[in-house]
Amino acid sequence: MKNDAKIADKFKDFKPNLSDRKNIILGMGLRGFEKLFSLKNKSILFLIGIVYLWTFAFYLLLGEDSYPCNTVSEELKTCTHLNFYGDLQYGGTRIFLVLIAAVASSGLIANDLTDKSIHLYLSRPISRIDYLIARIIPIFLLMLTITLIPNLVVFISQFSKSGLNVDFLSSNMWTFSNLILQAIFYSISYSIIGITFSAAINRESLASAGFFGSVYGVSLIVEIFYGLMSEMDIENSEYILLLSVIHFLDIISYKIFNVDYFVTIFGSPEIIEFPLSIIIGLYVLLFSSFILLVNYIISRMEVTK
Amino acid sequence: MIEAKNVIKKYGQVTALDDFTVDIPKGKIGILGPNGAGKSTFVKIALGLIESTSGEITVLGENLDKNSIEIRKKIGYMPEHDCIPNKMTGVEFLIEMGQVSGLDYQTATQRTHEILGHLRMGEEKYRLIEEYSGGMRQKIKLAQGLVHGPELMFLDEPTSGLDPNARQEMLETINGLAEISNTNVLLSTHILQDVETVCDYVIIVNNGKLQIKENVKELVKRQTDTIQIRVGENSDEFISILKQNNNKRNIEITERWIRIPYKNEESFKEIISAAASAKCQLYEMERIAMTMDNIYLEVVN
Numbered sequence: 001m002k003n004d005a006k007i008a009d010k011f012k013d014f015k016p017n018l019s020d021r022k023n024i025i026l027g028m029g030l031r032g033f034e035k036l037f038s039l040k041n042k043s044i045l046f047l048i049g050i051v052y053l054w055t056f057a058f059y060l061l062l063g064e065d066s067y068p069c070n071t072v073s074e075e076l077k078t079c080t081h082l083n084f085y086g087d088l089q090y091g092g093t094r095i096f097l098v099l100i101a102a103v104a105s106s107g108l109i110a111n112d113l114t115d116k117s118i119h120l121y122l123s124r125p126i127s128r129i130d131y132l133i134a135r136i137i138p139i140f141l142l143m144l145t146i147t148l149i150p151n152l153v154v155f156i157s158q159f160s161k162s163g164l165n166v167d168f169l170s171s172n173m174w175t176f177s178n179l180i181l182q183a184i185f186y187s188i189s190y191s192i193i194g195i196t197f198s199a200a201i202n203r204e205s206l207a208s209a210g211f212f213g214s215v216y217g218v219s220l221i222v223e224i225f226y227g228l229m230s231e232m233d234i235e236n237s238e239y240i241l242l243l244s245v246i247h248f249l250d251i252i253s254y255k256i257f258n259v260d261y262f263v264t265i266f267g268s269p270e271i272i273e274f275p276l277s278i279i280i281g282l283y284v285l286l287f288s289s290f291i292l293l294v295n296y297i298i299s300r301m302e303v304t305k
Numbered sequence: 306m307i308e309a310k311n312v313i314k315k316y317g318q319v320t321a322l323d324d325f326t327v328d329i330p331k332g333k334i335g336i337l338g339p340n341g342a343g344k345s346t347f348v349k350i351a352l353g354l355i356e357s358t359s360g361e362i363t364v365l366g367e368n369l370d371k372n373s374i375e376i377r378k379k380i381g382y383m384p385e386h387d388c389i390p391n392k393m394t395g396v397e398f399l400i401e402m403g404q405v406s407g408l409d410y411q412t413a414t415q416r417t418h419e420i421l422g423h424l425r426m427g428e429e430k431y432r433l434i435e436e437y438s439g440g441m442r443q444k445i446k447l448a449q450g451l452v453h454g455p456e457l458m459f460l461d462e463p464t465s466g467l468d469p470n471a472r473q474e475m476l477e478t479i480n481g482l483a484e485i486s487n488t489n490v491l492l493s494t495h496i497l498q499d500v501e502t503v504c505d506y507v508i509i510v511n512n513g514k515l516q517i518k519e520n521v522k523e524l525v526k527r528q529t530d531t532i533q534i535r536v537g538e539n540s541d542e543f544i545s546i547l548k549q550n551n552n553k554r555n556i557e558i559t560e561r562w563i564r565i566p567y568k569n570e571e572s573f574k575e576i577i578s579a580a581a582s583a584k585c586q587l588y589e590m591e592r593i594a595m596t597m598d599n600i601y602l603e604v605v606n
Contacts, residue, residue: 014416014454014486015454016407016416016453016454018406018407019407019409020407021374023407024407027404028404031401031404111392112390115389115390116384116386116387116388117389118388119382119388120382120384120388120389120402120449122354123352123354123377123380123382123384124402124405124407125374125375125378125407126374126405127374
């Protein structure tokens with residue numbers, strides 16, 4: 001009885017020391033990341049394994065002699081870190097990156113919307129934007145593990161190949177910072193796209209199919225159309241490439257490495273130029289629209305239950 | 306506990322709250338009203354989930370517009386609809402909710418087991434929520450609102466969809482947990498008995514307006530035994546005689562009825578005598594036991 005009374009008193013006098021918003025958001029994000037990495041998500045773990053095997057096979061074992069960028073022709077240059085995000089035939093991991101982003105992000109908001117637990121999250125001491133950030137963190141961290149870490153591994157391997165020469169570090173300082181910037185850029189972009197599909201489609205499997213189809217599928221279609229339009233000498237046909245998220249992100253990625261962007265159409269590479277202001281403006285417009293759309297979808301949920 | 310001043314909430318052309326003003330005291334308070342009266346809208350605004358079109362709300366002494374996130378640390382919320390994830394166990398879900406409220410893992414775990422113990426959930430708390438009965442799901446919904454030890458708990462239709470046994474158990478649980486955890490309760494419902502069972506105060510809302518705010522016991526006690534009369538002409542004189550005879554007792558006059566507190570059988574003789582003196586025709590006279598049902602229906606209709 002005495003023990004029961006003590007328990008009751010403890011329950012009654014419960015005065016918790018609640019942490020602040022930042023810690024709540026970070027905690028939610030890290031727990032989400034942990035869940036994505038759990039053994040329950042075998043498909044995600046399998047795809048991550050493939051990316052690392054791919055990196056091992058193409059970039060560590062076969063290793064490129066001229067690191068980081070290699071001159072293909074008088075005009076064209078290709079870089080190891082750009083190739084990593086390219087198509088399979090060029091040793092790229094793009095298809096796996098898109099697939100992982102699609103599978104891993106699809107449930108993040110969709111599940112909360114489907115079971116309506118989003119109302120419980122939003123009744124906690126966090127704002128709607130806090131909630132969105134907390135849901136972006138897991139997929140962002142996951143993407144970093146398959147974009148930044150493999151590239152860092154390649155960088156370190158090249159450093160080791162140079163005989164741990166300090167000159168290598170000083171001459172590749174910009175490569176190092178660019179590869180970090182590039183990995184963050186791809187990771188945040190795919191995370192925002194993933195969260196948008198997750199909120200808009202509201203069903204995990206459909207959201208992931210929608211993401212993959214809209215990003216990877218559309219890129220293939222756009223490339224074919226661009227090829228045909230180029231053959232027909234249609235003016236400004238390169239702008240059709242901006243309809244494909246993959247091409248759009250690649251254009252910015254090439255800008256990060258200060259390399260001319262080129263597309264291989266029917267076997268021959270073609271340099272394409274876009275004004276930087278248009279690309280940056282379009283990126284900001286597109287991705288802030290995604291965030292606003294998700295915010296709107298969630299706000300509608302609050303009102304209508 | 307909650308002070309609302311001239312709160313208006315519009316959804317397009319529909320006005321959910323219409324110049325709503327109320328001062329809700331601490332304790333266990335019921336918000337009663339038919340579906341669409343504006344109860345849930347008020348709860349959501351007080352919780353900071355949606356914004357009012359105009360007006361001002363103070364919750365636990367803090368202005369909602371300026372400090373809604375901080376206020377939520379002191380508030381628990383149990384929504385009306387089913388909103389718990391099926392693919393988690395009860396324990397996992399409550400720990401997650403505790404952590405999202407700001408508790409550290411250890412405290413959230415400890416508190417989860419304490420609450421689930423009070424809710425008499427045994428080994429089933431380790432089962433997936435999708436395997437739970439309706440009553441157990443409601444308990445988990447209630448527990449997630451209490452996990453961080455809130456000062457105030459919003460309960461939106463907590464007995465909705467429960468069978469009579471589960472409903473009774475839920476009401477007892479709410480009563481018990483509110484007492485033991487020192488939590489104020491704001492119970493939004495359209496079921497009168499829930500308010501009678503749990504609440505100290507009742508607020509009746511209809512068409513987005515406050516209709517009545519009263520202590521439940523006082524309200525029931527005051528209006529339990531009444532003689533209801535309908536009269537013809539000369540009612541003014543009749544009423545003034547009644548008032549003289551019923552010194553210091555409440556006589557309630559509505560457009561249609563006059564209600565006099567029932568004292569004993571002599572009360573009927575007094576009324577007849579007053580009607581004879583005032584030459585006022587008595588059309589109807591009956592003793593009625595006013596329950597919350599009568600009060601509610603009268604206010605709402």
